[in-house]
Amino acid sequence: xxxxxxxxxxxxxxxxxxxxxxxxxxxxxxxxxxxxxxxxxxxxxxxxxxxxxxxxxxxxxxxxxxxxxxxxxxxxxxxxxxxxxxxxxxxxxxxxxxxxxxxxxxxxxxx
Amino acid sequence: xxxxxxxxxxxxxxxxxxxxxxxxxxxxxxxxxxxxxxxxxxxxxxxxxxxxxxxxxxxxxxxxxxxxxxxxxxxxxxxxxxxxxxxxxxxxxxxxxxxxxxxxxxxxxxxxxxxxxxxxxxxxxxxxxxxxxxxxxxxxxxxxxxxxxxxxxxxxxxxxxxxxxxxxxxxxxxxxxxxxxxxxxxxxxxxxxxxxxxxxxxxxxxxxxxxxxxxxxxxxxxxxxxxxxxxxxxxxxxxxxxxxxxxxxxxxxxxxxxxxxxxxxxxxxxxxxxxxxxxxxxxxxxxxxxxxxxxxxxxxxxxxxxxxxxxxxxxxxxxxxxxxxxxxxxxxxxxxxxxxxxxxxxxxxxxxxxxxxxxxxxx
Numbered sequence: 033x034x035x036x037x038x039x040x041x042x043x044x045x046x047x048x049x050x051x052x053x054x055x056x057x058x059x060x061x062x063x064x065x066x067x068x069x070x071x072x073x074x075x076x077x078x079x080x081x082x083x084x085x086x087x088x089x090x091x092x093x094x095x096x097x098x099x100x101x102x103x104x105x106x107x108x109x110x111x112x113x114x115x116x117x118x119x120x121x122x123x124x125x126x127x128x129x130x131x132x133x134x135x136x137x138x139x140x141x142x143x
Numbered sequence: 144x145x146x147x148x149x150x151x152x153x154x155x156x157x158x159x160x161x162x163x164x165x166x167x168x169x170x171x172x173x174x175x176x177x178x179x180x181x182x183x184x185x186x187x188x189x190x191x192x193x194x195x196x197x198x199x200x201x202x203x204x205x206x207x208x209x210x211x212x213x214x215x216x217x218x219x220x221x222x223x224x225x226x227x228x229x230x231x232x233x234x235x236x237x238x239x240x241x242x243x244x245x246x247x248x249x250x251x252x253x254x255x256x257x258x259x260x261x262x263x264x265x266x267x268x269x270x271x272x273x274x275x276x277x278x279x280x281x282x283x284x285x286x287x288x289x290x291x292x293x294x295x296x297x298x299x300x301x302x303x304x305x306x307x308x309x310x311x312x313x314x315x316x317x318x319x320x321x322x323x324x325x326x327x328x329x330x331x332x333x334x335x336x337x338x339x340x341x342x343x344x345x346x347x348x349x350x351x352x353x354x355x356x357x358x359x360x361x362x363x364x365x366x367x368x369x370x371x372x373x374x375x376x377x378x379x380x381x382x383x384x385x386x387x388x389x390x391x392x393x394x395x396x397x398x399x400x401x402x403x404x405x406x407x408x409x410x411x412x413x414x415x416x417x418x419x420x421x422x423x424x425x426x427x428x429x430x431x432x433x434x435x436x437x438x439x440x441x442x443x444x445x446x447x448x449x450x451x452x453x454x455x456x457x458x459x460x461x462x463x464x465x466x467x468x469x470x471x472x473x474x475x476x477x478x479x480x481x482x483x484x485x486x487x488x489x490x491x492x493x494x495x496x497x498x499x500x501x502x503x504x505x506x
Binding site: 041043044060091093095099120121123 | 146149150153154156157160161163164167168170171174211231232233234259263264265266267268269270272314315316317318366430432433434435461462463464466467
């Protein structure tokens, strides 16, 4: 298969960049991720709430909320008021997060 | 001719880069899976009698760590011979059971297998419902709840439950605490623990010294609370009765009846030492990746040393990265080697852990 010199040059540059990224990852040099940028650019306040039966309580402790949400079986998109995500296991307790909070949670080491 | 030569060089560079990318990609995958973490030496014992001196310092520290029991970290957790795994929600009993069997298989010292089964808070929502603590009114009901949950957990292979909550109020979930005043809560918690432990599952009173489920956190990072006599009463009662085998300490900075001296309780030597005076069971940290704790230290390494140095027996670290868990063990090991954490303290914790796992410990 014939590949033009120009194409090969572009492929080599791309491979070089990929190699650099892989080297940085291997030596655990942390680069800001797209998720972090998204979180920082989002000016919305992170929001979390807990619901159980008829009770619905807004919860200020975002870190703990993230951990509890992570313990659930699944998080799926579900719009309710200011909240965009619902994390739950079965029909019981539910943790509600807005997108800002959800993006924050996903960056935590336990997620 | 020159053009052809340059093309050949480009091709050579391409093949070289491609090989390097594939190699480094594979190495990154292996590293992420913790396959570069060295395997710990085998532990030899007979008839469930362990000589503490036969364990390396690394093995001892590893016994003090409980991690999230994700299947993808099956090998590194086993290789490091960690103290326990905490399981989050799964779809059915079969998956829970198989995960636990796989983890426990061929482990010289079995893992603690832990859950947060409190009633309304439960990782088993897809399997069945449990009575919420707030719906329990009599000691008989609390005992039955303990028996029921203990049987269920034991059948699946769990041996340590992070319940009951003995905080006096729950303003957030409104279902995690027993009803009534501190005396009633203490009695109900005692009955629950007796029931749970009768089925072979250790109960954990949490979150010492109280006020964890009511504190609002306006600054998001530092949580403080004034602890009253009534907050501590359930712990005093449970310690008097002598049934409670584990207590979980929170990250709250406390004043009043329990003074953490401006440090999160879990990292306060004073709080843990005072608790230890009347309690020879397991003292367990709450999960350590909370900003209330993290922001208290300049570096994560300082936090690792801080929670071990405080005298906790078991540290909950649910970081998914096995290399980070291994690094934590190395950081704590270095702190022990330079005398910042006494090895006798590590030995005492490991002895408690091994005894709770059913071993006789000699040294």
